[in-house]
Amino acid sequence: MPMQKGFDVDFDPETLNYDAQGLIPAIAQDATTGEVLMMAWMNAEAVTETLRTGRVTYWSRSRRKLWRKGETSGHVQELVDFRVDCDRDCLLLRVRQTGPACHTNRRSCFYTAIRDGAEVEIMEPMA
């Protein structure tokens, strides 16, 4: 069941360990299938926003602003569970993904495998 909106506003994002740019990597995983969908970055504001709204929000390093995943594409990530690793410097987001997670229209960004020294595409773009 998706996390109740506004449920986790009491969590203090400053207890996480950010890098020199104030960012922490966040892995998005399909909560149902276990498929790893993508990795992106969050700052403290994105963490708070994600927990407050129940919709995953990253920090776009290229656009230098909050990136509400799916805001324009509709390919939103509904937060199901929010996990922190032992060093508190990486996040694991269990999500319900609408449509493709990847901007190439594939379900996951990890659609390339290295096999026999060559790159193989193991996933088609979604219809």
Next chain:
Amino acid sequence: MPMQKGFDVDFDPETLNYDAQGLIPAIAQDATTGEVLMMAWMNAEAVTETLRTGRVTYWSRSRRKLWRKGETSGHVQELVDFRVDCDRDCLLLRVRQTGPACHTNRRSCFYTAIRDGAEVEIMEPMA
């Protein structure tokens, strides 16, 4: 089936996108269960070493040297599949994990969940 040792030595690690420190994040996922075990970092040498040997090798940022996962603990990661994301700046390693992946003796480093604004440990250390 684990990747045949020495199979992928032809892959050029310089085709990946590393950060300013020459590192790329690598997510380790249990190839059987889909569980996300940990996230660590690789440099080009660690990538080559991992593909060459079929044993996952990271770059230890604290010790500033190659970190052959499980070298002292025996908790090795056997490489099953090596994947690259769309931006070529993140790796997904499908592995066969021996024992716990986490230094706290838990199967996964992501044993803490944020629920109702509080932190909950959702995984016990392995016996």
